[in-house]
Amino acid sequence: MAEDFRETKPLAGLRVALSVHPEAKTAWLCRVMEMGGAEMHVTGSNPLSTQDDVAAALAAGGMHVCAVHGATAEQYRARSTPCSKRRPTSLSTTAAISSTGCTRSIRAYLQVIGGCEETTTGILRLLAMDRAGELRFPMMLVNDADCKHLFDNRYGTGQSVWDGIMRTTNLIVAGKEVVVCGYGWCGKGVAMRAHGLGARVIVTEVDPVRAIEAHMDGFTVLPMDEAAKRGDIFVTVTGCDDVISARHFPMMKDGAILSNAGHFDVEVNVAALRKMAAEHYEARHNIEGYVLPNGKTLFVLAEGRLVNLASGDGHPAEIMDMSFAVQAMSAKYLADRRAELHPGVIRVPHEIDDAIARKKLSTLGITIDTLTDEQKKYLGV
The missing domain is CATH 3.40.50.720 (NAD(P)-binding Rossmann-like Domain)
Known part of the structure; x- marks a missing residue:
């Protein structure tokens, strides 16, 4: 996927703000999105999960990084604020976006194309905001994608x-x-x-x-x-x-x-x-x-x-590759369809799951069967 993003630049001209746990695997997601043409702004999503050497490496590579391990509650909020003040045009997140956050910083969010949420907790908040009519831009439910919750959440x-x-x-x-x-x-x-x-x-x-x-x-x-x-x-x-x-x-x-x-x-x-x-x-x-x-x-x-x-390094890379592939492909989906999307929650299309699963199978050296035209007709596909 990094090769695809480097070649096609699907995020060219966009600012992407990520609220993540800055460690090696999320750092690679940041770099892949940067390869796709995005200007990256990264903040931590938990006061204890930032790995300072990784945050420093991203910053040394030219990204805007606001994260430190062991931040107090006040420091944590202060380090999250710059991402919204940068007026991102796309927002990807692994933390909840609260209704308070959206209403408080609504001016900063007016130009946001959309966002991607990859936690169960965050999606609960988004669904509640959607029911209340409080979402100001499209949010893709990354956590609900098969290539995310079936593997990342479980294994x-x-x-x-x-x-x-x-x-x-x-x-x-x-x-x-x-x-x-x-x-x-x-x-x-x-x-x-x-x-x-x-x-x-x-x-x-x-x-x-x-x-x-x-x-x-x-x-x-x-x-x-x-x-x-x-x-x-x-x-x-x-x-x-x-x-x-x-x-x-x-x-x-x-x-x-x-x-x-x-x-x-x-x-x-x-x-x-x-x-x-x-x-x-x-x-x-x-x-x-x-x-x-x-x-x-x-x-x-x-x-x-x-x-x-x-207390650890999070999920293994062999699991997070699929989750972050969903993140990256969902960001591309938002960028490609920015003119036609409306505020609210969006389910990750099956085509994204299918494409990611096929890439993953290829890296595992696994081949599977393909339906014949007759079978597709029988199944109504």
């Missing part, structure tokens, strides 16, 4: 979450009771990998269909009030807030480990835990210990932020 999250947890704690997973909160595509991957590592897996859900699916996949399904008493390691993967709340902490085992793989640091209510704790200390790099009044100690990984990025 990527499943592997990178456990890589982050094991690297940070240096503990064994086999034999432990793991509670996975949420059984969407990300939760499926986390539960599957935990089972493969020898854990006994408990799933909590609010969706009855997904709960049945988790049950039929062989996992124990419990409400959080029951799961809280049993878990050794907790992983939230819901996109919601207060999933593990104040009432759950006193129920937990001494030494329970709390981690989050949803986008924001609100799924585990760390603020409530900090408030109720009698003592709070750094137990190990990226691990905070909270001593409760009942004498139990709970451990929170990466401040409750994305454990696979704040």
